[in-house]
Amino acid sequence: MTTKQGSVIAGILLLVLAIALWIGSSSFPPGSMVFPRAIAVVIVILTALMLVENASIKDFPAFDWQRFNYFRTLRAAVLTCIYMAQLAYVGFLLSTPIYLLIMMYVMEKGSFWTKIVASLGTTGAVYFVFAYLLNVPLPAWDF
Amino acid sequence: MELILQGFVTVLQPGVLAILIAGTLGGIVIGALPGLTATMGVALLTPLTFSMPATTGLVMLCGIYCGAIYGGSISAILINTPGTPAAAATVFDGYALTKKGLAGKALGISAIASFCGGLFSALCLTFIAPQLARVALSFTSPEYFAMGLLGLSIVASISGEYVLRGLLSACLGLVLGMVGIDAINGAMRYTLGSVNLLNGVSFIPVLIGLFAVAEVLRTTESMLKSPHVEVNLSGVLPTLAELRGCARAILKGSAIGTLVGIVPATGGDIAAFISYGEAKRSSKDGDKFGTGVLEGVAAPESANNGATGGALIPLMTLGIPGDAVTAIFLGALMLQGLRPGPMLFKDHADIVYAVFAGMIMANVIFLLFGLFAIKYLARVVNVPKPILTPIIFVLCIVGSYAINNNMFDLWIMMLFGVIGYLLEKFRFPVSPIVLGLILGPMVESEFRRSLLLSQGDYSIFYTRPIAMLILTLTLFSVIAAYVQQRRRKNSARLAQAGIDGAS
Numbered sequence: 001m002t003t004k005q006g007s008v009i010a011g012i013l014l015l016v017l018a019i020a021l022w023i024g025s026s027s028f029p030p031g032s033m034v035f036p037r038a039i040a041v042v043i044v045i046l047t048a049l050m051l052v053e054n055a056s057i058k059d060f061p062a063f064d065w066q067r068f069n070y071f072r073t074l075r076a077a078v079l080t081c082i083y084m085a086q087l088a089y090v091g092f093l094l095s096t097p098i099y100l101l102i103m104m105y106v107m108e109k110g111s112f113w114t115k116i117v118a119s120l121g122t123t124g125a126v127y128f129v130f131a132y133l134l135n136v137p138l139p140a141w142d143f
Numbered sequence: 144m145e146l147i148l149q150g151f152v153t154v155l156q157p158g159v160l161a162i163l164i165a166g167t168l169g170g171i172v173i174g175a176l177p178g179l180t181a182t183m184g185v186a187l188l189t190p191l192t193f194s195m196p197a198t199t200g201l202v203m204l205c206g207i208y209c210g211a212i213y214g215g216s217i218s219a220i221l222i223n224t225p226g227t228p229a230a231a232a233t234v235f236d237g238y239a240l241t242k243k244g245l246a247g248k249a250l251g252i253s254a255i256a257s258f259c260g261g262l263f264s265a266l267c268l269t270f271i272a273p274q275l276a277r278v279a280l281s282f283t284s285p286e287y288f289a290m291g292l293l294g295l296s297i298v299a300s301i302s303g304e305y306v307l308r309g310l311l312s313a314c315l316g317l318v319l320g321m322v323g324i325d326a327i328n329g330a331m332r333y334t335l336g337s338v339n340l341l342n343g344v345s346f347i348p349v350l351i352g353l354f355a356v357a358e359v360l361r362t363t364e365s366m367l368k369s370p371h372v373e374v375n376l377s378g379v380l381p382t383l384a385e386l387r388g389c390a391r392a393i394l395k396g397s398a399i400g401t402l403v404g405i406v407p408a409t410g411g412d413i414a415a416f417i418s419y420g421e422a423k424r425s426s427k428d429g430d431k432f433g434t435g436v437l438e439g440v441a442a443p444e445s446a447n448n449g450a451t452g453g454a455l456i457p458l459m460t461l462g463i464p465g466d467a468v469t470a471i472f473l474g475a476l477m478l479q480g481l482r483p484g485p486m487l488f489k490d491h492a493d494i495v496y497a498v499f500a501g502m503i504m505a506n507v508i509f510l511l512f513g514l515f516a517i518k519y520l521a522r523v524v525n526v527p528k529p530i531l532t533p534i535i536f537v538l539c540i541v542g543s544y545a546i547n548n549n550m551f552d553l554w555i556m557m558l559f560g561v562i563g564y565l566l567e568k569f570r571f572p573v574s575p576i577v578l579g580l581i582l583g584p585m586v587e588s589e590f591r592r593s594l595l596l597s598q599g600d601y602s603i604f605y606t607r608p609i610a611m612l613i614l615t616l617t618l619f620s621v622i623a624a625y626v627q628q629r630r631r632k633n634s635a636r637l638a639q640a641g642i643d644g645a646s
Contacts, residue, residue: 003568007569007570010566010571014314017315017318024333028325029328029330031325031591032327034591035591036318036333039317042314046307046314063568073360073361073364076360076363077360084553087544100533103533107529107530107532122537123537126541130541134194135194136193138541138544139550
C-alpha cells in the first residue's frame with residue numbers, strides 16, 4: 001500500500017466520521033450541536049482538499065516489506081492485546097514475566113537467562129514502584 | 144523574590160528533591176536511548192505523578208523534560224545516533240570528537256552547555272512569565288477563545304509539508320474532545336452508551352498510545368543491533384581554555400534557544416540547528432565545524448536545553464502549549480486540577496514558583512550527573528532493543544491503567560497506538576491530535592460563554608482589542624504556515640527540475 005492509497009482510505013473514514021458526527025448531533029440541545037456540526041463541515045472541506053492535493057503529491061510505499069518485519073509488529077500487537085485482556089483475571093505479577101519473556105523471544109532469539117532476569121526484574125521493579133511507592137493498585141489474581 | 148525563595152524551599156525538601164533527582168535521571172536515561180524521545184519519556188512517566196501532590200508531580204516532570212533533552216546528546220556523541228530529535232545537530236561534531244578519542248571531553252562540554260542553556264531559560268521563565276501573566280489577568284472568555292484558536296493554529300506550523308493532514312489530525316482531536324458530558328448544559332455527547340466515556344476520552348492513554356505505543360510498534364519493525372560501545376571515558380571536565388573557547392557559542396545558544404522556545408510550534412531541534420549554524424558562521428574556526436570541534440557541541444546543546452524554559456512561558460502564562468511536550472505538561476496540570484494561565488499565578492503562586500525552582504534545580508542535577516556519573520549513564524546506550532521494547536510496552540500499559548484503575552483505558556491506549564502507527568505511515572502528523580483534544584473543549588466552552596456574555600452578539604470577538612489582536616495573530620499564523628509550505632514545495636520542485644536537467 002502507498003501513502004496515496006492510504007490517504008484515500010483515511011479520507012473515506014474521515015467522511016464517514018463527519019456524517020456520523022452530524023447525525024449523532026441531531027439529538028443534542030441547540031447549544032451543544034453547533035460545534036460538532038461545524039467540525040463535521042470542516043472535516044468534509046479539509047478531506048476534499050486533501051484528496052485533491054493527494055493527486056499532486058509524491059507517492060511513497062507506506063510499508064517496505066523488503067527492509068522491515070511487519071509480522072513481528074503484528075505479533076507484538078496481538079500478544080500485547082492478549083496480555084491486556086487477561087490482566088484483570090490472572091493479575092499483573094503472574095502474567096507480566098510470561099508476557100515479557102514471550103515478547104523478548106518474539107523480538108529476537110537469544111540468551112534465555114538474560115531474558116528471564118530482565119522479565120522478572122522488570123516485573124518486580126514496576127510492581128514495587130507502583131504498588132508500594134505510589135500506592136497504585138495493579139490488577140491482581142481474580143479467581 | 145520571596146515567592147522564588149519559597150519555591151526553592153519547597154523543591155529542596157528531601158522528598159521532593161529525591162523525586163526531582165529520580166525524574167531527571169529517568170529523563171537522561173530515556174533521552175540517551177535512541178528512539179525514545181523526550182515527548183515519549185514525559186508521556187510514559189506522567190502517570191507516575193498522579194498519586195503525588197501537584198507540586199511534586201510537576202517538579203518531577205520538569206526533571207524528566209530537562210534530563211531527556213540533555214540525555215539525547217549522550218547517544219549522539221557516543222554512537223552517532225541522536226537520542227532525541229533535539230540532539231540531531233550535536234551528532235556532527237559530537238561523534239567526530241568520539242572518533243578522535245575525545246568522547247569524554249565532548250560529553251563534558253555537552254553537560255556544561257546544556258546546563259548553561261537550561262539555566263538561562265529557566266531564569267527567563269522565572270522573571271518573564273509573571274510579567275506576561277499580569278498582562279493576561281485582564282483576559283475573559285473572548286480572549287481565552289482567541290488564545291485557544293491561536294493554539295490550534297499552531298497545528299498548521301507543526302504539520303511540516305502536510306498542512307491539510309495536520310489540520311485533519313487536529314479535527315480528530317477536536318472530535319475526541321467533544322466526547323462526554325457537555326460542560327455548559329450537561330448534555331451527553333458521543334458517549335456510545337458507555338459510562339467510561341461520560342467524563343470524556345482519557346487524555347493520558349491517548350497520549351501514551353500516540354507517542355509511546357506507536358513508537359515502540361515502529362521499533363519492532365526492525366531489531367537492528369546497535370554497535371556495542373566500550374564506555375571508557377576520561378577527561379570529562381573541560382579545561383578553562385576550552386570553556387573560554389566555547390563561551391560565545393554557549394551564550395548565543397542559550398539566548399537563541401530561549402527565544403526559539405518561546406515561539407509556539409518550534410522547539411529544541413530547530414533551536415539547536417539555528418544555534419549550530421550561527422556558531423559556525425561567527426566562529427573563526429567555522430570551516431572546522433563537522434570535523435570535531437567543541438564549539439560544535441556547545442552551540443546546539445546550549446540551544447536545545449535553552450528551549451525548555453522558553454517553551455514553558457506561553458504554557459504557564461497563557462495556557463497555550465507550543466509543542467507535544469508542553470501539551471503533555473498542560474494535560475498533567477489539568478489532571479492535577481490546575482488550569483495554566485494568568486489565574487494560576489494568582490491562585491497557585493506556590494506551585495508556579497516551585498515549578499520554576501524545579502526547572503532550575505533539574506539543570507543543576509543533570510550537570511552533576513553529566514560531569515560525575517557519565518561513565519555509568521553512558522552504558523544505557525548498550526541496552527539491547529529486544530529487551531527494552533517489551534519493557535516499554537509494560538510501562539505503557541501500567542501507566543495507562545494507573546490513572547483510573549480501569550481496563551477500558553488500556554484499550555483506548557492500544558487503539559490510539561495503532562492509529563498513531565498507521566497515521567505516521569500515511570504521513571499524517573499525530574501531535575495535532577493532542578492539541579485538538581486539549582484545546583478543543585476550551586475553545587468550544589469559551590466561545591459559548593462569550594456568546595452567553597454578549598447575548599448572542601458575535602461582535603464581542605472583534606470589538607475587544609486584545610481578542611481582536613490575538614485573532615489577527617491566529618490568521619497570520621495560518622497564512623504564514625501556508626506560504627511557508629508553498630515556498631518549500633516550490634524549492635523542492637525547482638531542485639527536482641535542476642536534478643532532472645543535469646541528468
